[in-house]
Amino acid sequence: MRLVPIAFLAVIAIGTVLLALPPARAGAGAAPFVTALFTATSSVCVTGLTVVDTATYWSPFGQVMIMVLTQVGGFGVMAMATLLSIAVGRRLGLRGRLLARAENQALDLNNPGRVLARIAIVMAVAESLILVVVAGRLWLGYDYAFGRALWYGLFHAVSAFNNAGFALWSDSLTQFVGDAWICLPLTLGVIAGSLGFPVMFELWWTGRKPARWSTHTRLTVAGSIVLLVVGFGVMLAFEWGNPDTFGPLGVADKVLAAFTQGAMPRSGGLNSVDYGAMLPATIAVTIGLMFIGGGSAGTGGGIKVTTFFLLAYVIKAEIKGEPDVVIGRRRVAETTQRQAISVALGGVALCALGCLALLTTSPWLTLERALFESVSAFATVGLSLGVTGNLGAQAQLVLVVLMFCGRVGTVTVASALALNTRPSLHRYPEARPIVG
Amino acid sequence: MRLVPIAFLAVIAIGTVLLALPPARAGAGAAPFVTALFTATSSVCVTGLTVVDTATYWSPFGQVMIMVLTQVGGFGVMAMATLLSIAVGRRLGLRGRLLARAENQALDLNNPGRVLARIAIVMAVAESLILVVVAGRLWLGYDYAFGRALWYGLFHAVSAFNNAGFALWSDSLTQFVGDAWICLPLTLGVIAGSLGFPVMFELWWTGRKPARWSTHTRLTVAGSIVLLVVGFGVMLAFEWGNPDTFGPLGVADKVLAAFTQGAMPRSGGLNSVDYGAMLPATIAVTIGLMFIGGGSAGTGGGIKVTTFFLLAYVIKAEIKGEPDVVIGRRRVAETTQRQAISVALGGVALCALGCLALLTTSPWLTLERALFESVSAFATVGLSLGVTGNLGAQAQLVLVVLMFCGRVGTVTVASALALNTRPSLHRYPEARPIVG
Ligand SMILES: [K+]
Ligand SMILES: [K+]
Numbered sequence: 001m002r003l004v005p006i007a008f009l010a011v012i013a014i015g016t017v018l019l020a021l022p023p024a025r026a027g028a029g030a031a032p033f034v035t036a037l038f039t040a041t042s043s044v045c046v047t048g049l050t051v052v053d054t055a056t057y058w059s060p061f062g063q064v065m066i067m068v069l070t071q072v073g074g075f076g077v078m079a080m081a082t083l084l085s086i087a088v089g090r091r092l093g094l095r096g097r098l099l100a101r102a103e104n105q106a107l108d109l110n111n112p113g114r115v116l117a118r119i120a121i122v123m124a125v126a127e128s129l130i131l132v133v134v135a136g137r138l139w140l141g142y143d144y145a146f147g148r149a150l151w152y153g154l155f156h157a158v159s160a161f162n163n164a165g166f167a168l169w170s171d172s173l174t175q176f177v178g179d180a181w182i183c184l185p186l187t188l189g190v191i192a193g194s195l196g197f198p199v200m201f202e203l204w205w206t207g208r209k210p211a212r213w214s215t216h217t218r219l220t221v222a223g224s225i226v227l228l229v230v231g232f233g234v235m236l237a238f239e240w241g242n243p244d245t246f247g248p249l250g251v252a253d254k255v256l257a258a259f260t261q262g263a264m265p266r267s268g269g270l271n272s273v274d275y276g277a278m279l280p281a282t283i284a285v286t287i288g289l290m291f292i293g294g295g296s297a298g299t300g301g302g303i304k305v306t307t308f309f310l311l312a313y314v315i316k317a318e319i320k321g322e323p324d325v326v327i328g329r330r331r332v333a334e335t336t337q338r339q340a341i342s343v344a345l346g347g348v349a350l351c352a353l354g355c356l357a358l359l360t361t362s363p364w365l366t367l368e369r370a371l372f373e374s375v376s377a378f379a380t381v382g383l384s385l386g387v388t389g390n391l392g393a394q395a396q397l398v399l400v401v402l403m404f405c406g407r408v409g410t411v412t413v414a415s416a417l418a419l420n421t422r423p424s425l426h427r428y429p430e431a432r433p434i435v436g
Numbered sequence: 437m438r439l440v441p442i443a444f445l446a447v448i449a450i451g452t453v454l455l456a457l458p459p460a461r462a463g464a465g466a467a468p469f470v471t472a473l474f475t476a477t478s479s480v481c482v483t484g485l486t487v488v489d490t491a492t493y494w495s496p497f498g499q500v501m502i503m504v505l506t507q508v509g510g511f512g513v514m515a516m517a518t519l520l521s522i523a524v525g526r527r528l529g530l531r532g533r534l535l536a537r538a539e540n541q542a543l544d545l546n547n548p549g550r551v552l553a554r555i556a557i558v559m560a561v562a563e564s565l566i567l568v569v570v571a572g573r574l575w576l577g578y579d580y581a582f583g584r585a586l587w588y589g590l591f592h593a594v595s596a597f598n599n600a601g602f603a604l605w606s607d608s609l610t611q612f613v614g615d616a617w618i619c620l621p622l623t624l625g626v627i628a629g630s631l632g633f634p635v636m637f638e639l640w641w642t643g644r645k646p647a648r649w650s651t652h653t654r655l656t657v658a659g660s661i662v663l664l665v666v667g668f669g670v671m672l673a674f675e676w677g678n679p680d681t682f683g684p685l686g687v688a689d690k691v692l693a694a695f696t697q698g699a700m701p702r703s704g705g706l707n708s709v710d711y712g713a714m715l716p717a718t719i720a721v722t723i724g725l726m727f728i729g730g731g732s733a734g735t736g737g738g739i740k741v742t743t744f745f746l747l748a749y750v751i752k753a754e755i756k757g758e759p760d761v762v763i764g765r766r767r768v769a770e771t772t773q774r775q776a777i778s779v780a781l782g783g784v785a786l787c788a789l790g791c792l793a794l795l796t797t798s799p800w801l802t803l804e805r806a807l808f809e810s811v812s813a814f815a816t817v818g819l820s821l822g823v824t825g826n827l828g829a830q831a832q833l834v835l836v837v838l839m840f841c842g843r844v845g846t847v848t849v850a851s852a853l854a855l856n857t858r859p860s861l862h863r864y865p866e867a868r869p870i871v872g
Contacts, residue, residue, distance in 0.1 A: 280801065280806065281792055281795035283803060284803055284807075314778070315777070315778045315782065318774050318775065318777075338750065338753075338754050341747075341751075342755070344781075345747060352720070352724065356721065359715070359717035359720060360674070360717050363715055363717070366716055367716040368802060368803035370716065
């Protein structure tokens with residue numbers, strides 16, 4: 001368990017060194033240390049926040065490094081989170097919780113090697129599909145040379161499926177706002193990657209019907225659909241007439257742009273419309289979607305879809321006065337409820353402290369921008385209201401810490417919490433302080 | 437239980453009618469309906485948000501109405517919350533939970549009449565003390581006529597102890613920023629009122645030593661001290677050199693202003709410095725303090741001090757892998773934990789929806805201002821970044837709903853939750869979705 005953060009730190013360190021080499025930079029000289037550290041962390045944590053323009057600041061060598069770090073980071077997150085969740089399931093299984101085991105059996109594979117191989121297969125297939133469509137479109141529709149179209153297709157396929165948010169176009173996907181051949185595969189790739197491997201595994205390998213899906217898969221799929229619909233609806237409703245965003249677009253382009261921008265906060269990080277020009281109401285919803293993030297053991301970030309909806313069920317049970325929290329004929333374990341609460345409140349605390357740290361190091365920021373930036377870093381989304389590049393070294397380091405904690409923390413802490421429940425040797429008498 | 441919201445609604449309705457009468461307004465004609473409704477709700481819910489200047493818009497009759505509504509609302513909140521918590525304790529006692537009963541015995545008074553009388557005594561004593569100091573100071577130090585000094589002393593004593601935040605000076609306490617004779621009694625009154633009656637009762641009547649305090653009292657007192665120190669420290673550190681707030685003040689005045697402004701977000705609502713001129717970092721902390729609010733069954737609002745610190749203990753227990761949440765040799769009941777979570781997350785949801793509603797009805801607001809305003813209304817604080825008066829009727833109604841839900845909702849919902857736990861007739865098999 002403790003190896004996970006160390007492994008991530010090691011990859012980030014190697015990435016920092018490589019990006020700080022002179023050949024990684026397009027211009028003269030080498031990238032400053034903090035820039036290299038920030039970009040390496042943003043790549044490995046599949047965040048996509050940038051302090052320099054990926055397209056012009058880095059050389060092709062630097063860009064390949066970013067892509068490789070992204071792929072390593074995305075694979076690492078999926079693999080480690082999946083293996084950890086299997087470990088948790090096994091540990092619970094060993095304790096005789098047969099029902100818990102049956103619930104998790106979709107992932108109860110015999111050896112870790114097979115899990116890793118299957119994750120690699122999923123990634124290779126998904127990224128190849130995206131690559132073919134995007135590269136083909138750039139080659140045929142935009143007169144890119146074949147090799148260049150392939151390179152752009154590969155880079156953005158890796159960026160999308162790993163929910164990384166890096167782009168080789170300085171304004172991300174803005175020039176393709178109405179082009180479904182570019183926006184759709186990248187957005188669908190983001191959504192697929194953010195579902196998480198346990199869900200993909202159950203959907204693709206076990207061939208179970210929805211009625212027999214595990215609670216985790218049902219919660220993730222249904223929750224993701226709800227969040228996508230909310231994102232789509234809010235974008236369309238709030239930004240429809242905004243002259244700086246959707247206003248000038250035709251109806252079909254508005255729909256495509258709403259789908260893309262509604263999905264990207266969770267936590268793709270690419271954008272075909274400038275989030276910085278959106279209305280405060282849209283930004284508020286986007287912050288909420290970013291914080292919730294994607295599915296567990298996927299390339300998406302945030303507190304995770306299951307955590308959010310599980311808490312909604314907890315509140316529902318409390319309001320109805322039911323002693324058990326029941327999701328579709330399954331009672332949610334009380335330890336799982338407490339984990340969800342800890343992950344959610346820990347996330348709130350991290351984002352609040354991060355926002356405060358940004359505001360103290362950069363007093364020129366507004367609360368809106370600081371909150372957006374810190375949630376984007378914590379949830380490894382990579383969207384920005386356009387201020388990341390103006391932050392000083394201290395503020396950049398704040399974001400580095402947020403990205404690392406958001407990516408590695410939620411994965412390992414949740415598993416650690418699930419494993420380390422000690423039996424109580426002594427119980428104190430009960431107290432009931434008045435709440436509310 | 438259901439009578440509580442109805443009682444509050446009735447008082448608000450009466451207040452609205454009275455404030456809509458022509459004599460209540462200083463100028464010609466009567467106040468518009470929404471203005472009267474907003475002011476009545478703000479008074480009864482002891483919030484203190486204003487859409488018109490209390491000092492100049494209302495006649496002396498209108499101001500007396502506001503004071504009376506505030507006093508009725510403050511007494512009502514304290515009385516109902518205390519009686520409800522006793523009812524909860526009794527119900528639990530009847531179920532044989534002797535320890536829970538012992539914990540709450542400080543409040544296990546024999547008849548509700550005695551509770552109400554003691555609350556009235558506390559209020560009368562506290563408000564008289566504040567009245568004497570403030571009126572004396574205005575009479576002797578500011579050349580107010582004796583009767584006027586008395587009226588001002590009374591109005592602000594009621595406003596302070598009931599955590600109402602209304603002031604007869606258009607700029608609240610700004611002109612008294614360095615006057616400890618005005619600021620200290622009002623701030624101490626706010627702090628005392630926000631502790632809540634159960635805590636006051638235990639501190640004043642039972643004569644128990646701190647070592648024998650109930651968990652509720654210990655959590656409230658220790659938590660309040662922590663929050664006051666945080667507020668004081670943040671104000672002093674962040675605003676020390678801000679030319680628009682603390683900058684021009686001498687050191688002693690800075691300390692006094694920091695104490696006042698640090699205490700008022702929880703949830704006094706008076707101010708001797710303009711919050712609208714503060715730095716975004718200070719505003720972020722203020723929003724957090726407002727959301728947490730005061731003690732249970734007091735005139736303070738928010739999710740309450742106990743709720744916040746109880747959740748901190750839940751997370752601590754989770755991180756340490758302890759099955760029980762222990763606060764000072766007492767195990768917190770699991771139902772209490774779930775209530776705390778529901779109150780806190782319900783509060784987050786209300787504030788988020790309120791903020792969104794404000795932004796959609798008033799697109800000219802920034803996220804910072806909308807969030808500040810909605811949290812101030814939900815937590816019945818009454819501080820503003822100076823935008824309340826510019827809101828349209830729809831946005832004012834949003835705040836009315838937030839004030840009512842924040843004030844009446846947290847009190848009744850928490851009690852309802854504590855009482856309505858049903859035994860489970862059927863248990864489903866357990867599921868453990870992956871969280872985080
Ligand atoms: K991302
Ligand atoms: K107030």
